[in-house]
Amino acid sequence: MATEVELKAGIPSGKKVITGNYAVSYGAALARAQVIAAYPITPQTQIVELLADFCAEGALRANFIKVESEHSAMAACIGAAAVGARAFTATSAQGLALMHEMLHWAAGARLPIVMANVNRAMGPPWSIWTDQNDSLSQRDTGWMQFYCESNQEALDTVIQAYKVAEKVLLPAMLVLDAFFLSHTSEPVEIPEQGLVDRYLPPYNPEFKLDITDPRAFGGITMPSEYFELRYKMQKAMEEALEVAKAADLEFKELFGRGYGLVEPYRLEDAELALVTSGTVTSTARLVIDELRAKGERVGLLKVRLFRPFPTALVREHLLKVPKIAVIDRNISFGHGGIFAQEIKSALYNAEPRRPLFGFVAGLGGRDITPELIEEIIAYALAHDRPEEEIIWMGVKR
Amino acid sequence: MIEIKQSSPYPLRGVLPTDELMLSGHLACQGCGAALVMRYALKALGERTIAVIPACCWTIIAGAFPYSALRVPLFHTAFETAASAAAGIKAGLEVLGKGDITVLAWAGDGGTFDIGLQALSGAAERNDDIIYVCYDNEAYMNTGIQRSSATPWRAWTTTTPTRHPKDEPKKDMMAIMAAHRIPYAATASPAYPEDLVRKMQKAKAIRGTKFIHIISPCPPGWKSASELSVKLARLAVQTKIFPLYEVENGLKWRITLEPKGLPVEEYLKLQGRFRHLSPEEIRKIQETVDAEWARLVAKAKAEAS
Structure with missing residues (x-):
């Protein structure tokens, strides 16, 4: 972990031996997440603990809402993204399942929230160890899903995910295996903030909650229009394939690493x-x-x-x-x-x-x-x- | 300090802002209390406001896509998320340097007393800087009159039929919110718009979680004549069934309008949902109302001494 002095100056770059969880935290901080709303759950908790440290030390200028549930975590991320802030959360298993309703809401509202899900088996019986049933159960919510193999990939995917999500206006989930990644330390290259800023400009959506242009979002929609909104979500998903490919190539040019789809x-x-x-x-x-x-x-x-x-x-x-x-x-x-x-x-x-x-x-x-x-x-x-x-x-x- | 004399004729001119931030093309039922109170609330808060509405009658009242009956930005959200979505909006506004904008969470009694209570408690405990209004029509009216924990004892609803009426008292939501020690909580009624507007304006000026509980007559759900809604909202106050008061920091209780103490029957008899009540049941309601009022007066006196 970085020292307090280092953190005051922002996120320090360079090679570090860190866990997958911390790699995700570094990714979210480098992406300059502005609102983080999260609830603890094993094996994800360290992601938001480190982000809380980053916020406390001033390395990350974000508003961290310590919500009372994952359902509220996603609702708060939705509110933040709707007003034009970059929102981040992380969860696992039961927490992700509790969010299910709001996953649909985030995607239907076309809000490019990024979330890390640490794959953990669903209960009962209780398990904290990895399998993919939690994230795959959210397959049809309209979230993009990236499955990560290494800690470096987890960090890089947070940054790439924002790039893609904010272009196609769909939320994105990056997924990493419990313990095999989340708690295993590997050497990770922490990219320079300036370079990340070049890759990922600030989030500034065309439509947002704006008192100078008051609009209603998500109101009841008749069968004469609802269908088209869903068609547009699918088109956005299709566009995301090309956008994700291009985002990965651009990432490779800037940072020297790429992963492909x-x-x-x-x-x-x-x-x-x-x-x-x-x-x-x-x-x-x-x-x-x-x-x-x-x-x-x-x-x-x-x-x-x-x-x-x-x-x-x-x-x-x-x-x-x-x-x-x-x-x-x-x-x-x-x-x-x-x-x-x-x-x-x-x-x-x-x-x-x-x-x-x-x-x-x-x-x-x-x-x-x-x-x-x-x-x-x-x-x-x-x-x-x-x-x-x-x-x-x-x-x- | 809010000073409203019981004898004042409540002249609207000069007291209520003339701005209209709610448009006439809304979809509320005739005589809807919830529509009235939104109009007054937005007059008080002004256009630098963002509204968050979970599933409730107002989901419909606000109008179908692509229309909106509000001239402030409106975010529709899931049933149990008024407080948490509002907290997220406020957090986003703050980080974007727009923290002066008021965030108004606007939910019915189901979304407040029942399904949204956890999120509301979370926001209140964190003292998130939002105004949370519960317009209370005392049942799940949008789904067609099912009991909520805000439904009064013995009231008819479709899930508490007269042969098996509600056996539980209305949940004391104000006490729950006061117990969170939030900076401001108040009750209001559309029959007293100046009081309502002043409370909303007071809430707007305070940082932290503000909770405003507003009685909202519902002609289809209460089985009352639509032209009686304001009268019922007044009788609810004057019978002491729904007294007007405010609580600062969960500790300073203050009654903002001294009610006449009319018999509860005056209020009950105008509503079909209470038509089946026996004289004995009405007596019991009167006793409960008197006892609750005495407790409220004691809290207010304890503060004054």
Whole structure:
């Protein structure tokens, strides 16, 4: 952590060894969030604790509202964004679920709020460990979703998320795995404030609550207009694909790092493509390197942007590969892994038809080890098609 | 110090601002108390105001997209979020250097006494700089007259039918707000617009959370004639059922209008929602009102001594 003296002068740049949570705090501070409204929940709490420090020390000129619930946190962010302030919050699991109504409100009101969600399994039974059911349950709220693999990516994605959100006027959620990222320290390059300011100009929306131009926002809307407003949200999501791509490229030019909306890894000539998101990706890279060294033709596609779904990129990369194996740290009860469903639906109207294996693993924070990923790969290589729609990995039956 | 004499004829001219920030094309029912009180409230607050309205009758009254019956910016928000959304707006205004703008959260009794109580308590405990008005029509009127915790004892609603009327007293919302030790809380009635306007203006000048509880007659919900709304709002005060008072910092209680103490029956008999009451029940209401009034007087006296 920075010292008090350093903080008074703003957010210090340079390399630091910090947790994923702190990386998010640095990202929000560098993005010059103006209103932060948050409620504590494990494993997110440190994000807002550090932001509270930044505010207290004067490194960040923001109004921090210590609300009494996540529902109010999102409502307050909505109010702040509606008046033209850059708003930030962070949450996990039950907190995100409590916000659900207001997630729709933020998106429907077209407010570019950015939120970090630390993926935590939903109760009951209580769990504080990671899986993706919390964020994926918010799939249809109109929020963009970025799944982060590293602490650096988490920091950078906060800044990118504002850039995209404020352009298309939709809120954005960045998602990181509980503990594997949130509480794990890694070296992170803290970018210079001046450079971030160049990348991310102040938020100044065309329409806001303005006493010199009084308008009503969100009033009852008849069937003759409501439909069009929803059509425009979908168009904004579609636009966000291009905007996010451009925002990542511009980021790379300025900061020397980029992530893409998806990231192919050693997919050339691969017989099998693993599809991953979040920290499982790092483990899978390792396994793929080892198997490649042994002559196995396996590769990986990391899905970073989940909403809007990068359908064209997914097709471009996966249709070249004869088999696809999706690792889901989540489950849509009554159907299956959610990334697997999404990939299937993205590929359905494209040729050629590829067999897709849907693996569910690591729920409630159980480790997805290199050995487990090797098993997944071995299964997919050994079978022409999956024997079951859901292939459960490591479940005790 | 608000000085209103009971005997004054309450001349509107010269006391109420002439500005009209609420437009005539609103969608309120005939005789709607909630429409009246918004008109007076905005007269008091002026155009440097942003209104936040959660789900309530005013969601409809304000008009459908793309219209608005208000000449101040209006943010519609979810049912339980009037206070928290208002707090966010104020925080945003402050950080943008526009902290002098008044933020008015405007909610019904359901959004205040029930579903929005947590967010309101949070804002009040943080002393967020907002004016929170509860226009109280004593039931969920927008959904068609279901009981809320603001519904009076034994009143008819669609969920408290006369064969099984409400068995619980009205929640003492003012006491709850006073217990938060907010700088200012007051009751008001559309029958006393000068008192209402003065209280709103006083609230505007105070930093922190201000809570104004306004009785708002509802002809469809109270089963009363629409031309009687102002009379009912006056009788509510004069029978001591809804006394006019204010509380500073949760401790200084002051009655702002000395009621005549008319029998509660004068008020009850004009409303279909009380038509089924037995003489015994009316007696019990009178006793409760007298006891509550005595407690209020004691609090005000304790302050004066």
